[in-house]
Amino acid sequence: xxxxxxxxxxxxxxxxxxxxxxxxxxxxxxxxxxxxxxxxxxxxxxxxxxxxxxxxxxxxxxxxxxxxxxxxxxxxxxxxxxxxxxxxxxxxxxxxxxxxxxxxxxxxxxxxxxxxxxxxxxxxxxxxxxxxxxxxxxxxxxxxxxxxxxxxxxxxxxxxxxxxxxxxxxxxxxxxxxxxxxxxxxxxxxxxxxxxxxxxxxxxxxxxxxxxxxxxxxxxx
Amino acid sequence: xxxxxxxxxxxxxxxxxxxxxxxxxxxxxxxxxxxxxxxxxxxxxxxxxxxxxxxxxxxxxxxxxxxxxxxxxxxxxxxxxxxxxxxxxxxxxxxxxxxxxxxxxxxxxxxxxxxxxxxxxxxxxxxxxxxxxxxxxxxxxxxxxxxxxxxxxxxxxxxxxxxxxxxxxxxxxxxxxxxxxxxxxxxxxxxxxxxxxxxxxxxxxxxxxxxxxxxxxxxxxxxxxxxxxxxxxxxxxxxxxxxxxxxxxxxxxxxxxxxxxxxxxxxxxxxxxxxxxxxxxxxxxxxxxxxxxxxxxxxxxxxxxxxxxxxxxxxxxxxxxxxxxxxxxxxxxxxxxxxxxxxxxxxxxx
Numbered sequence: 001x002x003x004x005x006x007x008x009x010x011x012x013x014x015x016x017x018x019x020x021x022x023x024x025x026x027x028x029x030x031x032x033x034x035x036x037x038x039x040x041x042x043x044x045x046x047x048x049x050x051x052x053x054x055x056x057x058x059x060x061x062x063x064x065x066x067x068x069x070x071x072x073x074x075x076x077x078x079x080x081x082x083x084x085x086x087x088x089x090x091x092x093x094x095x096x097x098x099x100x101x102x103x104x105x106x107x108x109x110x111x112x113x114x115x116x117x118x119x120x121x122x123x124x125x126x127x128x129x130x131x132x133x134x135x136x137x138x139x140x141x142x143x144x145x146x147x148x149x150x151x152x153x154x155x156x157x158x159x160x161x162x163x164x165x166x167x168x169x170x171x172x173x174x175x176x177x178x179x180x181x182x183x184x185x186x187x188x189x190x191x192x193x194x195x196x197x198x199x200x201x202x203x204x205x206x207x208x209x210x211x212x213x214x215x216x217x218x219x220x221x
Numbered sequence: 222x223x224x225x226x227x228x229x230x231x232x233x234x235x236x237x238x239x240x241x242x243x244x245x246x247x248x249x250x251x252x253x254x255x256x257x258x259x260x261x262x263x264x265x266x267x268x269x270x271x272x273x274x275x276x277x278x279x280x281x282x283x284x285x286x287x288x289x290x291x292x293x294x295x296x297x298x299x300x301x302x303x304x305x306x307x308x309x310x311x312x313x314x315x316x317x318x319x320x321x322x323x324x325x326x327x328x329x330x331x332x333x334x335x336x337x338x339x340x341x342x343x344x345x346x347x348x349x350x351x352x353x354x355x356x357x358x359x360x361x362x363x364x365x366x367x368x369x370x371x372x373x374x375x376x377x378x379x380x381x382x383x384x385x386x387x388x389x390x391x392x393x394x395x396x397x398x399x400x401x402x403x404x405x406x407x408x409x410x411x412x413x414x415x416x417x418x419x420x421x422x423x424x425x426x427x428x429x430x431x432x433x434x435x436x437x438x439x440x441x442x443x444x445x446x447x448x449x450x451x452x453x454x455x456x457x458x459x460x461x462x463x464x465x466x467x468x469x470x471x472x473x474x475x476x477x478x479x480x481x482x483x484x485x486x487x488x489x490x491x492x493x494x495x496x497x498x499x500x501x502x503x504x505x506x507x508x509x510x511x512x513x514x515x516x517x518x519x520x521x522x523x524x525x526x527x528x529x530x531x532x533x534x535x536x537x538x539x540x541x542x543x544x545x546x547x548x549x550x551x552x553x554x555x556x557x558x559x560x561x562x563x564x565x566x567x568x569x570x571x
Contacts, residue, residue: 119327122292122400123341123390124317137331216331218374 004186012187020172024195027168028203030086030161031154034093039147042098046105046143047131056106063099071096071157075164089158089166096157097150104146108139141215148207155200159192169195226314229305233397234318239269239430240303240397242289247298249284258284259455262298268397269428273445275438275478281455282434286400289432290319302398317341320391320399320429324406326383328375334360334386335371341394359389362423381412388420392427399431406435417443438478442467442486450475464490468557484553488517496552498533498542505532505543512541516552519544 013020049056071092078088112135120134136143162170169192176189233240242265249259259281266272274282287293289300291312300307307315328337335356342352360367363385375383384404391399405413405420421444424431435441441448442463449460452474459471467487470476479486494512496519499505508531510519522531523546530543 113325113327115323115325115327116329117327118292119321119323119387120329122290122316122319122321122323124313124315124344125340126313129344134329138329216374218331218333218376 008183009187009190012184013191020191020195023167023169023171023192024199027155027158027170027195027199030089030167031093031151031158031203034090034154034158035097035147035151037090038094038097038101038150041094042101042146043105043136043143045098046102046109047136050106050109060099060103060106063102066095067099071160072163075161075166079164084165086167088164089161089168092161093154093158097147097154100146100149100153101143102146104149105139105143108142108146109135111142112138137216138219141211141219144207144211144214148204148211151203151207152200155196155203159196169199226310229310230314230318233303233305233315234394236268236303236397237395238397238428239267241268241301242266242398242430242432243299243301244285244289245299245301247285247288247295247300249281249288249293250296257296257454259288259295262455262457264449264457264460266430266432268430271424271431271433271444271446273441273448274432274434274451275436275441275448276451276455278436280451280453282451283402285451285455286402286432286434289398290316290321290400292321317344317394318396318398320396320401322384322387322391322399322401322404324403326387326407328383328386328390330375333372333374334365334378335367337375337386338390338393340390345394347394355393359392362392363389364419365389379412380408381416384408384416385419388423397430399429401431401433403435404433405440406437413440420444438480439486442490450478464556465560468560485517485520487553487556488520488549489515491516491552491556493519493533493544495556496544496548497555499530499545499548501532501540501542505530506540508532509534509540510544512536516549520546520549523549 045059049059074092074095075088078091082088082091116134116138117130120130125134158166158168159170159173161168162174172188172192172195176185176187176192179185179188244262244264247259247262248257250257262285264272274286276282284293288295289302289307291307295308302319328334329340332340335353338356338359339352342355347355356371357367360370365382365385370378370382370386375386378386384407387404391401405416408416417440433441433444445463447460447462448466450458450466450471452458459466459475464487466475467479467483467490470479470483492512493510493514493516496516505528508522508526508528510522510531510533512533512535519531519533523544530545532540533542533544535541
């Protein structure tokens with residue numbers, strides 16, 4: 001293996017700056033799309049099951065089991081029906097995002113005090129109005145924490161999607177791994193890995209801001 | 222074909238100074254339970270009346286109250302407000318015209334105080350301006366400065382302040398009927414007494430028909446126009462004015478509920494001015510009591526000071542007479558006789 005060469009790495013970056021940035025953006029986009037889909041599915045499933053103990057337990061258990069499927073295996077399984085590329089990647093990432101989002105939605109909705117629900121009912125709010133203007137806003141910070149966890153999880157897993165010719169920084173890592181021994185192998189792998197880490201930090205910082213901006217001041221501790 | 226929900230609700234909503242509530246043989250049986258939680262409960266609450274439901278935990282008093290706004294659906298019987306059968310109305314729309322205050326208050330933590338109070342007006346489609354004016358008016362009514370409190374969040378308020386907001390929120394759309402479930406139960410004794418006094422003053426001006434659930438008999442005496450003493454399955458043991466229940470408890474159950482010191486509790490209900498006062502002299506002027514204080518306060522002053530007599534002053538501070546223990550005792554006897562007389566009058570009328 002070639003020894004680490006900082007000057008070489010910097011040259012590598014300056015030459016391929018455009019490519020790296022594009023892969024980073026792709027990586028971010030695929031994660032955001034998957035999160036959005038998972039959020040819609042997860043929050044709806046959570047809203048339908050939070051007050052039904054058995055369905056809620058089944059949903060959480062199922063999402064938990066799903067998380068234990070190795071990502072490489074899941075991606076391989078998805079190639080057949082959905083082919084290589086974006087579709088398979090988005091499906092896999094959505095799949096892994098569901099557990100934290102569903103679980104936090106259920107936990108969040110359950111934490112709304114019964115007295116708050118009773119007074120909402122006593123004031124003449126119907127079930128849908130109660131859900132949309134009382135329960136969801138109160139559960140929101142907890143739901144958003146679930147989405148934040150899902151984001152960290154999928155930013156990592158998305159790197160593996162390059163295996164099914166998916167988008168993102170995984171391409172760099174796989175390039176490096178498949179050209180071991182060549183001059184730039186380490187640079188490829190290192191750049192991909194660093195990119196994933198930087199992206200994860202940026203997204204997490206963004207979520208801290210989003211949570212702050214979208215949570216009622218009355219709910220902040 | 223019955224009249225539309227709209228007509229009935231408009232009629233109920235228009236009775237802003239209290240509507241008559243009639244419960245007729247109302248029962249609640251929970252599935253899987255043999256004994257009903259509430260059995261054949263019948264009662265009439267007159268417009269503007271403040272009725273207290275008193276009873277031990279689990280006697281069904283809260284269940285009975287919650288059937289009036291259908292948080293709990295009755296198994297049988299009928300409930301009318303201002304002559305309208307509420308069981309045929311849409312529950313959510315009905316509830317917008319019934320104020321509801323619970324012990325845990327249940328303010329919405331993510332909304333400001335102003336937004337909390339504006340919930341029902343918004344549901345009813347009031348204009349922004351009308352809602353904002355009403356919020357200001359109500360905050361003043363419950364003695365919270367709108368400038369200071371309107372834009373705070375519930376967690377920034379003390380328990381007593383939160384419960385004031387709870388009352389204001391329930392009054393928002395000026396409903397004819399209020400249901401209150403131990404609203405002051407979770408506050409400390411000093412705050413509770415203050416809230417009770419404010420609430421009494423408020424009721425004097427708004428005159429809603431109020432069903433007020435409590436397990437505290439002293440609170441019932443202090444606030445209620447009439448008290449329903451309830452036992453198991455929400456059976457009415459006695460339903461009468463506080464003075465009448467204290468003077469003539471219907472049975473041992475009621476007596477046990479009143480507890481010790483019935484005479485003292487009655488004295489607290491009788492103002493000084495109803496007693497026959499003794500002569501006013503400089504000798505009694507060392508200790509003074511006002512005419513609108515209660516005889517209990519007067520007795521308290523007599524005991525504390527050890528004086529044989531105390532002076533009574535009217536609102537302008539002029540000495541108008543004197544009180545002794547004997548005179549207080551006579552006043553208590555006269556009060557009982559007067560009660561018995563009204564009783565036999567009512568008997569004749571009935």
